[in-house]
Amino acid sequence: MRKPTFRDRAEYAVSRALEMVVARLPSRVARGLGTAIGTLAGSALGIRRETVEANLRRAFPGAAPEWIEEVTRQTYRHLGREAFEMVRLSRMSRQQIIELTDIPEEDFAAVQAALAEGRGLLFTTGHYGNWEVAAAAVAARGMPIDAIVKRQRNPLVDAQVEAARRRMGVEVMEMSVAPTRILRALSQGHTIGIVGDQDARSAGAFVPFFGVPSSTYRGPAMMALRFGAPLFSAVARRLPDGRYRLTAERIPVHATGDLDADVVRVTASLAASLEREIRKDPGQYFWFHKRWKTPPPTEH
Helix, strand or coil, X not given: CCCCCHHHHHHHHHHHHHHHHHHHCCHHHHHHHHHHHHHHHHHCCCCCHHHHHHHHHHHCCCCCHHHHHHHHHHHHHHHHHHHHHHHHHXXXXXXXXXXXXXXXXXXXXXXXXXXXXXXXXXXXXXXXXCHHHHHHHHHHCCCCEEEEECCCCCHHHHHHHHHXXXXXXXXXXXXXXXXXXXXXXXXXXXXXXXXXCCCCHHHCEEEEECCEEEEECCHHHHHHHHHCCCEEEEEEXXXXXXXXXXXXXXXXXXXXXXXXXXXXXXXXHHHHHHHHHHHHCHHHECCCCCCCCCCCHHHC
């Protein structure tokens, strides 16, 4: 870890103070305050508003301007609310996390059956609903999970976030060392959690996402094909009552001998599964990413 700068320490002090305040607020108050801050970020400050609206128009080309405006507002409210929920989550007990989350019986049975195959399991999710809740829900139910993450720029905040995840039973696997640790984790029956819906630049597989070719990380498909681990597309969507429903869809993985074609096919299936979930409630997706930043090679 590099030596923290004055800016790092100042950011960390603010982050710690916010964590201590938010963690002590009643859930309804925390959610209301988070929603208000998210609304402020979108309406008064306009943070990344152009990106959000452009992404929505691209994903829903036939949508009315009024619908785009409403989903944009929902997106900001959701962002603020979930940011506060993530802070509170790290202070919850295992039982509280279980009570906060619901997993359909058929999905839970499918995951348990896959783990019984003895090759671990790969969970791929996106920035939809609350991905930290998804990992915590799995860990709380006794399934060891290792989350592949990128390090934060601020080393103090990074250590704070890692400690919070570990309190929830989620181990952290830094992306740069993941290739050397994944096989061991899978052989020990662990679940590997990956958030894989950001633009992967020129190294990605270009697959349809809302009907538009999008550069998507090859890693989940590559690992499933290489290690033979069961692959699931999973999301934790917030319900109207404030709880979350974690759904998990098993993605078919069949090696044909053409690795490149297989990776593209499996990656496309993952993207399609995530898209189906997003369409259920578009306001819960993180439209702030420049998801279609990298054009396909033929468009350069």
